[in-house]
Every structure is written in structure tokens, then in C-alpha cells.
Amino acid sequence: MSTIAPTSSPLLEGLNPQQREAVLYRGPALLIVAGAGSGKTRVLTHRIAGLLESREAWPSQILAITFTNKAAGEMRERVRHLVGTAAEGMWISTFHSACVRILRREAEQFGYSRNFTIYDSGDSRALIKRIIKDLEADVLGFTVASTAARISKLKNELADVESYARQANFNDPNEVMFVEIFRQYSRALSSANAFDFDDLISQTVYLFRAFPHVAAAYQKRFRHILVDEYQDTNHAQYSLIRELTKSPAELEPGLLAATEPASLTVVGDSDQSIYAFRGADIRNIVEFERDFPGAKVILLEQNYRSTQNILSAANSVISNNFDRKDKKLWTADGDGEKIVGYTGYSGHDEAQFVADEIQALRDKGVAYHDMAVFYRTNSQTRALEEIFIRSAVPYRIIGGTKFYERAEIKDAMAYLIAVANPADTLAVRRILNTPKRGIGPATETQLATFAEKNEITFRDSLRHAKELGLGPKVTGAITALSDLLDEAAALTERPPTAPGDGVPEVLSLLISKGGLLDALRASRDPQDEARAENVEELVAVTKEFQRNNPEGTLLDFLTEVSLVAAADDLDDQTGSVSLMTLHTAKGLEFEAVFLTGVEEDLLPHRMSAGEPGAPRRSAGCSTWASPARASDSSSPWR
DNA sequence: CTGTCTGTACTTTTT
DNA sequence: GTACAGACAG
Structure with a gap:
């Protein structure tokens, strides 16, 4: 089926012939090989606008995926510019945000609850660090960085502990230890009701594969899927796209009206693949035509960003790469x-x-x-x-060192997480003695042991502090913290009393009554003054969030923060x-x-x-x- | 049992 | 320049 939009459309104005073709082509699969600065965002946004304008798709049937939030925001803005409010109903987001959105809706299907926490790489490393220490794996040469990288790599390949263990060599003590670390890490995550970055993708794929009726709902919903930076997709992301572009009928034989699979447009350039370290697999783009038979390929080689001198220099470097499809960028803008x-x-x-x-x-x-x-x-x-x-x-x-990676901000965030997801033991442990309230590692271990023995969460063990026979001071401190978390949780369950209240209100309560702010202000360390200001800045961030999202919940705020990258506020x-x-x-x-x-x-x-x-x-x-x-x-x- | 002080080893790129 | 671990005093 190839519908051709009127060639006089304002959507085509100022586009070169290849760009026009990329905007107008209709078919099941399209690969746009877009060199650097060749106007691919323009092509993508005009293509989306064209689909809407010609009534080939409703906004809700479009899923556009980018790698960074910045790219997603920019694309949304440019589509809005072309089609107005229709842009609101589309999913334009990163792989990770789209998956979180799906997982929040479907988590209950497989034993998670919708208020799950997202662990960033720092959180994952902290967890792995503790496991390595507990197992004394460091003497075997296990480091946090290498172990984290190894686990991440496996998850990007869609391997889980059990599938990995099945083919592991158990004569190798190193391998045995690794499997144990991996197993404990996975268990810790699921009992904390948490996903790490890699899980967000791989667990969504797992969800689709294990629950065909869930997959079918999304396959039917998204009729047009567009993926940017396709050369940087890893195996898990590739698999996600493959699941979404299957025909719903394939998975649900009972379905009478067989729906056609979604149309797929990918944009990429193997010369710009820079995320191999994170599992990006260049084969995904190289083998696109084999994966999607009948796919159309369009090359964009005209560059609008740089001068010829820069392009020539770039070409002369890139041309040394082996196994590379020949492609030469050029510009009409002179040397x-x-x-x-x-x-x-x-x-x-x-x-x-x-x-x-x-x-x-x-x-x-x-x-x-x-x-x-x-x-x-x-x-x-x-x-x-x-x-x-x-x-x-x-x-x-x-x-660089991002705002949200600062210790004091992580502390304040841990308070919020402890309220939103009490199962998140890592967060609860973090705030247990932050600020200092006289609860040391020995007390922490007692609480953890108590929790394990009675099969309750670490959070709930705080409620039983009196039964542990600790000193009155320590017992009082634990009970006070536990009560504070309850008080904050109660706040999230009723509508805010004043407009703009909600998340800021909860945070203010936690950092003032919890003593975090006072401790920083009272400190003699000159750096703590700046830290107190940072915590206050976080309150300002929540206010800004609440202003932009009047209906936004604490969970929404936490999600946004977990997925926001540094380049986003340029x-x-x-x-x-x-x-x-x-x-x-x-x-x-x-x-x-x-x-x-x-x-x-x-x-x-x-x-x-x-x-x-x-x-x-x-x-x-x-x-x-x-x-x-x-x-x-x-x-x-x- | 907890808080502070001093010495040592870092530092790839990001969601 | 810095983050974190270990040693020691309160």
C-alpha cells in the first residue's frame, strides 16, 4: 500500500528530494540512513505530521522513540509546532520512559507493584558492592565496576540468572561466585520492588513474551513506530521493537480480525554508533533489511550543519573504519x-x-x-x-557530576522513595542514620536480621524497634523515623490542601522533621552550607514539577527524576x-x-x-x- | 557503639 | 583536587 500525500503540502517545503521521499514513503518498514547533520529530526517530525494530517493515524497510534529525553522533548516540540495539540496524545519518549509507562500499568501481572523504584547505575553499584562484601567475593578479584558491567551486559542480551546459570561452567569458582552475586542482586531488586535501568527494557520484553494478551494490546494500539538512533540499540531494545511490530494475530490465534503489524521507521547511521560499551549492536541496523524483508532504504547524505572542510576531515577519519557501507557527506555551504x-x-x-x-x-x-x-x-x-x-x-x-547524584540530594530522594515504595530496603537503610541519629551498623544489622527472621520488610522492622531490646535512645530514634514515614505516607493519600501542594509538601515535611536540613545548617563544615542550599533547591524542583503537573503524584516525580539526564537542561x-x-x-x-x-x-x-x-x-x-x-x-x- | 580524623587510590562514554 | 576505607578517641 502506498498512499502518496499531495506534493504541494507545506510539510514538504524546503526539503531535498531524499528527505521528501523519506517523509512520503508508506510501507511496512523503512530505514533512513541519515548522516550527521542531514536533517533527520526534521524528516521524522514531518513524517509524523504527515501521518496525522492525512488521517492515516490518530495521535495515540504513534510511538516515537529516542535515546535522550532532550531529543524526545525537542521532537515533541517540533511536532507540536506542525500539528498543534494533537501532539499531546502521542508517545514520544525514550526507550526507558516508554517502558516505565508500560511497566507501571502492567507490573501487577508479574509480581511487582506499580510503585516500583528505578535504580540508577549508582544504586545498582551500591547494591552490588554490598553483595560482594557479604560474600567476600573481593578476594576472588571481583570489583564493583566489572561485576556491574557484566550483569548489565547479560541483561542487555536478555539473559536472566536462571538462563545464565544453565550454561555456566560450575568447575570455575569464579563463575560460581558470579552466578551467586547475580542471583542475590536479582533477588534484592525484586524484593525491593525495584528495577534497574537495564530491567526496564528487558522486563518489558519479558512481559510481552510471557503475557501475549498484554503484548497484543500494545501491538494493536501502536500502528506507527519510529525509532531514532537505531544504530545505538542493544539486543533488548531491538527485541522490544520486534515484539511491538509483530502481528497481534500471531500471538492470539483466537483473534478473528487479524490486524496488520505496525509500520516501522528507523533512523540511524552506523558511522555514528558510539554506545557499543553499553551493548549497542551495530548489526541491528546493518541487518535491518534482512530482519524486515521488503524494507525500503533511503540515504540522506546532504549535511546542513558543517562546512566542507569539517566534513572532509570527518570523512577521512571514518573511511578508515572497516566493514563500512560507503557513504559520503557533502554540503552546499562551501569549504x-x-x-x-x-x-x-x-x-x-x-x-x-x-x-x-x-x-x-x-x-x-x-x-x-x-x-x-x-x-x-x-x-x-x-x-x-x-x-x-x-x-x-x-x-x-x-x-558531569549531576545534581541528582549529589549525596545530600540522594539522601532527600531516599526519604521520598521510602515513602513511595516501603519495600525499597536500600532507600530505607540510607535514611536510617542520615542525618546522624545514633543508629549505627550494629543496630542496622539487628533490624535486618529481625526482618529476615519474621519475613517482614526492613521498613516494617522499624515498627518493632521496642522488641529488639536496644537502648532507649536508639529505640526512640527508630520509632520517630518510622512514625515520620507513616505521617508522610498519609499525606500522599489525601488531596493536597493548597494548590501547588503535594510532592513539595511531603518533601518539606520529611527534610524538616527528619532533621536533614537542620543537620546541614548546624554543621561546621563549610561545604554543608552549599549542601543545605541544594536540598532547598530540590524543594524548588518539586514545586516546579507540581506547577507543571498539577495532578502529578510522588511516583510521577520519582520517575521523572530517575530518567532525566544531564543534557536535558541545555x-x-x-x-x-x-x-x-x-x-x-x-x-x-x-x-x-x-x-x-x-x-x-x-x-x-x-x-x-x-x-x-x-x-x-x-x-x-x-x-x-x-x-x-x-x-x-x-x-x-x- | 558511634563520630571524626587521616591516609590511599582513583577517573569512559549514558539511560 | 576527591571519595572512601580503616584507625582511634569520645
Whole structure:
């Protein structure tokens, strides 16, 4: 079936022929191979708008998936611009948000309850750390980082403990230990009514496979599925898409009116695959045509973002990759200025060069917010910050140590989680003695043992503090905390008394009565003043949340926070230079960019040595910057 | 049993 | 520059 929309539609204006074709094509499967800066978001949003405008789909039948919340927000905004309020009914979200939405609705089907907690990588690591310590696995050489990576990798491959154990080599003591850690980790998660990041995807796939009637409901609902950054999908995400694009009738034979499978559009570019470390499997895009027979492939090679010099440099690097489909980006915008290379003597020297160049560009009329500095690792910011402060270059760091990763914020969040999901023992344990109330590890262990013996949650063991024969001071502290959590829980169960109340009210109660704020304010440590301010900032965040979502529950707030990434708040274009990793920079545009630390073992990073496409040797502290003053050789370099 | 102080080993990229 | 573990005093 190929319906062709009128070619005079305003949706096609200003699009090149390939872009038009990508917007108009109708069929079961479409792969858009979109080079960097080739206008793929434009194509996707116009394609969605076209489906709505021609009445081929209702908003609720569209599922658009991106990798970051920022990309999702931008896409929603641009679709809204094209079609207005119809944009509200669509699911435009990240893989993780979409899965949470599904899981919250269906969790009861498989023994979870809908108020589950989402563990970020920090939480997972804390849990793994405790398990390794309990099992004394560290003497066998188990580290938190490697174990966490191993478990994550398995989950991305859709392996669970039992399936892994079935093929494990039990003569290898290392393997036996790993299975035990994996098993305890999985048990801890499910008894805490919690999912880690990887579970969000893999458990949704499991849900669809184990409960065909649930899968059928979503297969029938979503008629058009669009996936961005397809080259960065891992096996679990790929499987999710495959489940959603099955025909509902395949799974539910009793269904009389066999519904056609949803149409699938994926956009990607194997040259831009940067998430292999997280399990991204480039085969998903390379083998798309085999997976979806009859799929149409459209190439977008015209670049609208960069000058020819930059593209030529990029092409000459990328062309060294092996097993690569030939693709050459080009632009109609001319050669532009040369790329500048600079080799410094040290990180500081390099930072100084960047700062000087920024000021020079600024004098030539380039605004600070149109400039960006990229680096490979977050730790590289230190030298840059130091010099930028001294040189009076206004800057802001995107990503890095995030607000929500600060200890005091995690503490405050743990209070909220303990209220929303009392089964989350990790959260309850975290607040047990934060702020200090005289409940030490010994008391904690007693509570945990009591809980285990009586088969109740750790949270509920707090209610039985009197039965443990502890000192009166400790008993009183535990009971007070338990009562406070009950009081806060009661608050969430009644409608807020004043508009804007709700989550802020609960949080304020917990941090004031819980003593977190007072403890920080009373502290002699000068850093605690800033920490108290951060906690107050979190209250402001909840108020902002409640204003934007008057009906938003505590659970909604916790979900939003768990899934929000650092790059998401880039929007306010203040007059500052942006500093970020290469990974967060993906898909963004600036007038001038600096690429720092182009150096042995750093770019490419030494941890990636040995992966296919081995790193080449280089030396010194190098910066590549663009654009720079014009020069007239035919090479893109200066 | 808990809080504070001092020494040691880090630092890939993200949802 | 920093986060975390171990030692010791209250």
C-alpha cells in the first residue's frame, strides 16, 4: 500500500528530494540512513505530521522513540509546532520512559507493584558492592565496576540468572561466585520492588513474551513506530521493537480480525554508533533489511550543519573504519574556514589556548553560547574550569557530576522513595542514620536480621524497634523515623490542601522533621552550607514539577527524576560557553567547537583499545578547533 | 557503639 | 583536587 500525500503540502517545503521521499514513503518498514547533520529530526517530525494530517493515524497510534529525553522533548516540540495539540496524545519518549509507562500499568501481572523504584547505575553499584562484601567475593578479584558491567551486559542480551546459570561452567569458582552475586542482586531488586535501568527494557520484553494478551494490546494500539538512533540499540531494545511490530494475530490465534503489524521507521547511521560499551549492536541496523524483508532504504547524505572542510576531515577519519557501507557527506555551504590544530605542553597550556581563542572569537562577534568545548572524559573539566575562571570566560558544564547524584540530594530522594515504595530496603537503610541519629551498623544489622527472621520488610522492622531490646535512645530514634514515614505516607493519600501542594509538601515535611536540613545548617563544615542550599533547591524542583503537573503524584516525580539526564537542561541559552563530553554533544550544533585532549590513551580512550578499529598512536596535548581564520591550501587542516 | 580524623587510590562514554 | 576505607578517641 502506498498512499502518496499531495506534493504541494507545506510539510514538504524546503526539503531535498531524499528527505521528501523519506517523509512520503508508506510501507511496512523503512530505514533512513541519515548522516550527521542531514536533517533527520526534521524528516521524522514531518513524517509524523504527515501521518496525522492525512488521517492515516490518530495521535495515540504513534510511538516515537529516542535515546535522550532532550531529543524526545525537542521532537515533541517540533511536532507540536506542525500539528498543534494533537501532539499531546502521542508517545514520544525514550526507550526507558516508554517502558516505565508500560511497566507501571502492567507490573501487577508479574509480581511487582506499580510503585516500583528505578535504580540508577549508582544504586545498582551500591547494591552490588554490598553483595560482594557479604560474600567476600573481593578476594576472588571481583570489583564493583566489572561485576556491574557484566550483569548489565547479560541483561542487555536478555539473559536472566536462571538462563545464565544453565550454561555456566560450575568447575570455575569464579563463575560460581558470579552466578551467586547475580542471583542475590536479582533477588534484592525484586524484593525491593525495584528495577534497574537495564530491567526496564528487558522486563518489558519479558512481559510481552510471557503475557501475549498484554503484548497484543500494545501491538494493536501502536500502528506507527519510529525509532531514532537505531544504530545505538542493544539486543533488548531491538527485541522490544520486534515484539511491538509483530502481528497481534500471531500471538492470539483466537483473534478473528487479524490486524496488520505496525509500520516501522528507523533512523540511524552506523558511522555514528558510539554506545557499543553499553551493548549497542551495530548489526541491528546493518541487518535491518534482512530482519524486515521488503524494507525500503533511503540515504540522506546532504549535511546542513558543517562546512566542507569539517566534513572532509570527518570523512577521512571514518573511511578508515572497516566493514563500512560507503557513504559520503557533502554540503552546499562551501569549504568554510580551516580547522586549527594546536599542540600544548600540558592540559593547562591547552586550556589557556582554548580560553584565548574563545575570547578572540568573542571579539569577532561570536556569542559565548554559540561556542562549545568537548572532551572525552568528565575528569578533563578541571583544568578547563580553572583557566576559564582565571580568564573570565563564562562557562557551564553540561553533564558531569549531576545534581541528582549529589549525596545530600540522594539522601532527600531516599526519604521520598521510602515513602513511595516501603519495600525499597536500600532507600530505607540510607535514611536510617542520615542525618546522624545514633543508629549505627550494629543496630542496622539487628533490624535486618529481625526482618529476615519474621519475613517482614526492613521498613516494617522499624515498627518493632521496642522488641529488639536496644537502648532507649536508639529505640526512640527508630520509632520517630518510622512514625515520620507513616505521617508522610498519609499525606500522599489525601488531596493536597493548597494548590501547588503535594510532592513539595511531603518533601518539606520529611527534610524538616527528619532533621536533614537542620543537620546541614548546624554543621561546621563549610561545604554543608552549599549542601543545605541544594536540598532547598530540590524543594524548588518539586514545586516546579507540581506547577507543571498539577495532578502529578510522588511516583510521577520519582520517575521523572530517575530518567532525566544531564543534557536535558541545555535549553536556557545563557551567555556561557558549553562544556560537555563528546557523547553528550551528539546531535547538537554550535558555531565554533573545540575538541580537547586529542591524545594517546584519551582519544580514543585506552579502555577501548583492543576493540575492533584499534586506536592509532598520537602524542602531546592537542586541541582541534573550528572554525579558524581562513587559509588557502586544499587540505582541511591548518 | 558511634563520630571524626587521616591516609590511599582513583577517573569512559549514558539511560 | 576527591571519595572512601580503616584507625582511634569520645
